[in-house]
Amino acid sequence: VSDPNPAxxxxxxxxxxxHAATAQDVAQAARVSRIMVSRAFNPDASIRPEKxxxxxxxxxxxxxxxxxxxxxxxxxxxxLVAVVVSSLANSWEAQEIDALIxxxxxxxxxxxxxxxxxxxxxxxxxxxxxxxxPAAVIAxxxxxxxxxxxxxxxxxxxxxxxxxxHPPEDAGEPLVDRLHIAQHQGIADAVRLLAAAxxxxxxxxxxxxxxxxxxRLLALxxxxxxHGMRFIGSIDGRFDYAATRAALKTFWGGNEPPDAIxxxxxxxxxxxxxxxxxxxxxxxxxxxxVVGFDNIREAGWQSFDLTxxxxxxxxxxxAIRGIIRRRAANPQAPPMVETITxxxxxRGTA
Amino acid sequence: VSDPNPAxxxxxxxxxxxHAATAQDVAQAARVSRIMVSRAFNPDASIRPEKxxxxxxxxxxxxxxxxxxxxxxxxxxxxLVAVVVSSLANSWEAQEIDALIxxxxxxxxxxxxxxxxxxxxxxxxxxxxxxxxPAAVIAxxxxxxxxxxxxxxxxxxxxxxxxxxHPPEDAGEPLVDRLHIAQHQGIADAVRLLAAAxxxxxxxxxxxxxxxxxxRLLALxxxxxxHGMRFIGSIDGRFDYAATRAALKTFWGGNEPPDAIxxxxxxxxxxxxxxxxxxxxxxxxxxxxVVGFDNIREAGWQSFDLTxxxxxxxxxxxAIRGIIRRRAANPQAPPMVETITxxxxxRGTA
Numbered sequence: 001v002s003d004p005n006p007a008x009x010x011x012x013x014x015x016x017x018x019h020a021a022t023a024q025d026v027a028q029a030a031r032v033s034r035i036m037v038s039r040a041f042n043p044d045a046s047i048r049p050e051k052x053x054x055x056x057x058x059x060x061x062x063x064x065x066x067x068x069x070x071x072x073x074x075x076x077x078x079x080l081v082a083v084v085v086s087s088l089a090n091s092w093e094a095q096e097i098d099a100l101i102x103x104x105x106x107x108x109x110x111x112x113x114x115x116x117x118x119x120x121x122x123x124x125x126x127x128x129x130x131x132x133x134p135a136a137v138i139a140x141x142x143x144x145x146x147x148x149x150x151x152x153x154x155x156x157x158x159x160x161x162x163x164x165x166h167p168p169e170d171a172g173e174p175l176v177d178r179l180h181i182a183q184h185q186g187i188a189d190a191v192r193l194l195a196a197a198x199x200x201x202x203x204x205x206x207x208x209x210x211x212x213x214x215x216r217l218l219a220l221x222x223x224x225x226x227h228g229m230r231f232i233g234s235i236d237g238r239f240d241y242a243a244t245r246a247a248l249k250t251f252w253g254g255n256e257p258p259d260a261i262x263x264x265x266x267x268x269x270x271x272x273x274x275x276x277x278x279x280x281x282x283x284x285x286x287x288x289x290v291v292g293f294d295n296i297r298e299a300g301w302q303s304f305d306l307t308x309x310x311x312x313x314x315x316x317x318x319a320i321r322g323i324i325r326r327r328a329a330n331p332q333a334p335p336m337v338e339t340i341t342x343x344x345x346x347r348g349t350a
Numbered sequence: 351v352s353d354p355n356p357a358x359x360x361x362x363x364x365x366x367x368x369h370a371a372t373a374q375d376v377a378q379a380a381r382v383s384r385i386m387v388s389r390a391f392n393p394d395a396s397i398r399p400e401k402x403x404x405x406x407x408x409x410x411x412x413x414x415x416x417x418x419x420x421x422x423x424x425x426x427x428x429x430l431v432a433v434v435v436s437s438l439a440n441s442w443e444a445q446e447i448d449a450l451i452x453x454x455x456x457x458x459x460x461x462x463x464x465x466x467x468x469x470x471x472x473x474x475x476x477x478x479x480x481x482x483x484p485a486a487v488i489a490x491x492x493x494x495x496x497x498x499x500x501x502x503x504x505x506x507x508x509x510x511x512x513x514x515x516h517p518p519e520d521a522g523e524p525l526v527d528r529l530h531i532a533q534h535q536g537i538a539d540a541v542r543l544l545a546a547a548x549x550x551x552x553x554x555x556x557x558x559x560x561x562x563x564x565x566r567l568l569a570l571x572x573x574x575x576x577h578g579m580r581f582i583g584s585i586d587g588r589f590d591y592a593a594t595r596a597a598l599k600t601f602w603g604g605n606e607p608p609d610a611i612x613x614x615x616x617x618x619x620x621x622x623x624x625x626x627x628x629x630x631x632x633x634x635x636x637x638x639x640v641v642g643f644d645n646i647r648e649a650g651w652q653s654f655d656l657t658x659x660x661x662x663x664x665x666x667x668x669a670i671r672g673i674i675r676r677r678a679a680n681p682q683a684p685p686m687v688e689t690i691t692x693x694x695x696x697r698g699t700a
Contacts, residue, residue, distance in 0.1 A: 041477045041478060041481070042478060056475060056477070059477075060475075080462075087448055088438070088444050088445075088447060088448035088451065089444055089445045089448040089449070089647065091441065091444070094438050094439055094441075094444035094448075095438075095439045097438055097463075098437055098438035098439040098444075098465065099439070101438065101463055101464075101465045102465055105464070105465060110462055110464065110478070110482070111462065111463055112430075112460055112461065112462050112463075113447075113451055113461050113462075113463055114451075114455070114460065115448065115451045115452055115455060125406060127391045127406070127409075128391060128392060128460070131391070132460070241651060245652075270651065270653070273653065274651060274652040274653055277652075277653075278652040278653075279652075297439065298648075301591060301620065301624060302595075302624035302627075302628040302629075303620070303623065303624055303627075303628075303653040303654065304653065
C-alpha cells in the first residue's frame with residue numbers, strides 16, 4: 001500500500017514501563033517544593049548540591065523522572081527552543097549557537113537544531129518544527145523573511161537575528177520578535193581607517209545577496225563617498241572560503257586591482273587573505289588592506305590577524321535570551337525589536 | 351516557599367486550542383495512506399511534490415498538524431536524537447554534527463543538542479536528556495565513559511564515537527553501541543613519512559588526557575620506535591589553539607627543539623603553526639614538520655595546508671546513521687561496535 005519508510009521503522013520501538021510516581025510525589029517524600037524537584041533535574045539551576053542529591057535520590061527511589069513529552073502535552077508548549085540554520089559547519093553560527101545553548105540550558109530550555117536548505121525556504125511550512133511546540137524559534141537565515149516566519153509560527157516568539165536594515169516589509173510594525181544588529185557605524189569606522197591609511201580603491205566581497213548583505217554594501221558605499229574612496233565593484237564570495245578565493249583570483253586577472261577589500265564575513269576574508277598572499281603574491285596590508293565582518297574566534301588567530309566588524313558574542317547571546325524571557329513573561333505583547341551595535345575591531349590586516 | 355526560577359516562568363504560556371483532526375482523518379480525506387501523511391510532513395522524505403502539496407493542503411483544511419509530543423507519549427520513544435557535546439564551537443564537532451543533522455532529518459529524526467561541561471560529567475544522571483525519550487544518544491565526549499552512559503541510558507542505543515583504543519572497561523563485551531575509529535595505521539603512516547624526511551626528534555601536543563588521546567600517544571611512540579625516532583616529550587594543548595600556542599612558546603625556551611610535532615587535533619596544530627612561524631621564527635616544514643589529527647575543513651586552507659590524519663566526514667556520518675538504523679530495527683540486540691579507519695592526508699606541513 002505504501003513505500004517503505006526508514007523513518008517509520010524507527011518509531012517501532014518497545015514501550016518502556018509507565019512511571020507511576022509524579023513530581024508531586026517526589027516533592028512530598030523529599031519534603032521540598034514542587035519547583036525544587038524541577039530544579040534538581042535541571043543541571044544548570046543553581047541549588048545546594050546536598051539538596052539536589054537528596055531530591056534526586058528520592059526521585060530515583062520512587063522511579064520518577066520528568067517526562068518532557070507529557071509536559072508539552074499539558075502546557076501545549078514545550079521547553080524546547082528550535083534553532084533553524086542553513087549550516088552549523090560555519091564558525092559564526094556554530095560559535096553563537098554553542099553559547100546560546102549554554103545560556104538557555106540555565107533557563108531549563110533545551111535546543112533542537114534544524115537544518116534548512118536555502119533553496120527550499122519559500123515552500124517550507126515548518127510543520128516538522130511546529131510539531132515540537134517550541135517555546136521559541138530562532139532563525140539564522142537571512143533569506144527567511146519575517147512574513148514567512150509570521151505565516152509559519154503566527155504569534156510564537158520567532159526570533160530573527162538581522163544584521164543591518166530592517167527588512168523592507170517589516171520597516172514599520174515588526175512582524176516577529178527580532179534582534180537587529182546595527183552595522184552602519186562599525187562599517188563607517190572601518191572605511192575611515194582605510195581612508196586615513198590612504199586607500200582609495202575598494203572591492204566588496206558579497207555574501208549571498210540577502211537583505212543584510214545589501215545593507216552592508218549600502219553602508220559601505222555611503223561611507224566611501226564621504227571619504228572620497230572609489231568603489232571598484234563586488235565579487236561573489238557566498239560567505240565561503242573557497243568560493244571567495246577562486247572569485248578573487250579570477251577578478252584580479254582582468255581588472256585594476258583594489259588597495260582595500262571588505263568581505264561580508266570573516267570566513268570569506270580568510271579566502272581573500274590566502275588568495276592575496278599565496279595565489280597572487282600581494283602583501284597584506286602593505287599593497288592591499290583587508291577587513292572582515294563577524295569577529296569569529298579564528299579572526300584573532302595569528303595567521304589571519306584580521307581587522308573586522310562585529311558584536312561581542314556574549315552580548316548577542318544575552319540579547320536573544322532577554323527577548324525569549326520577555327516574550328515568555330508576556331506572550332500577548334506585540335513583536336519586539338532589540339538593537340545591538342557592531343563595532344570595529346582593529347588588528348593587523350588594515 | 352521556593353526560589354524564583356526563570357525556567358518555570360517559561361512554562362506558564364497560554365494553551366493553544368486542541369486540534370481535533372487526526373492523521374487518520376487526513377489520510378482518509380486526502381485518499382492517501384497513513385504513512386504518506388507522515389511523510390508529507392517530513393521535508394526530507396522523497397515523495398512526489400504534487401502528492402505532498404495535496405496532502406498538506408488537506409491537512410491544513412482540517413486544521414491538523416502532527417504533534418510530536420503526543421507521539422512520544424504513545425510510542426514511549428520520541429523521534430529525537432540527543433547529541434551530548436562539550437562545545438559546538440570546536441570545528442570538528444560543529445562540522446560532524448552539522449552533517450549528522452542533515453542525514454538524520456532524512457530519516458525523520460530531529461536533533462537535540464546538549465552541552466555538558468567536562469568537569470560535571472561524573473555526577474550527571476542525564477535526567478534532562480532522558481526526559482525527551484531520545485531514540486538515540488550520541489556522546490561526543492572522550493571522558494564520558496561507557497559505564498556512565500550505560501548507567502544513564504540502560505539499553506538505549508547510546509553511541510560513543512571513540513578515536514583509538516577500546517576503553518579498558520569495554521575491551522571485551524561492549525557496554526553501549528559504539529563507533530570506533532582505528533587510528534593506529536594513519537599515525538604509523540604519518541611517522542613513516544616524517545622518518546623518510548629525516549626527522550628524528552618528535553614532540554607531541556596532547557589533548558585533554560582522555561583515553562583516545564593516550565591511545566594516540568601510544569600509537570605514536572610505537573611507530574617512532576620502529577623508525578628509530580626519539581620522543582622528546584609532550585606539551586599540554588587542551589585541543590585548543592591559544593593554549594597550544596602558549597605551551598609551545600614556553601617549551602621552546604628551555605629545551606632542545608623538536609624537528610617534528612604531532613598535535614592531537616587540527617586546531618592545536620594551527621596553534622603550533624602560528625607559534626612556529628610568528629612567535630618563534632621557525633620555518634615549516636623545513637626546520638620543523640607539523641602533523642594534525644581530524645582533517646577538519648580548515649586544514650585544507652592555504653594558510654595552514656596541514657598534513658593530518660582523519661576519517662572522511664561522510665564516512666563517519668554514514669556509520670553513525672547505520673548504527674541508529676540497525677538499533678531501531680533490532681532494539682534487543684547486544685551493543686554493537688562498528689570500526690572505521692583514519693588515514694593520512696598529506697599536505698604541505700610534513
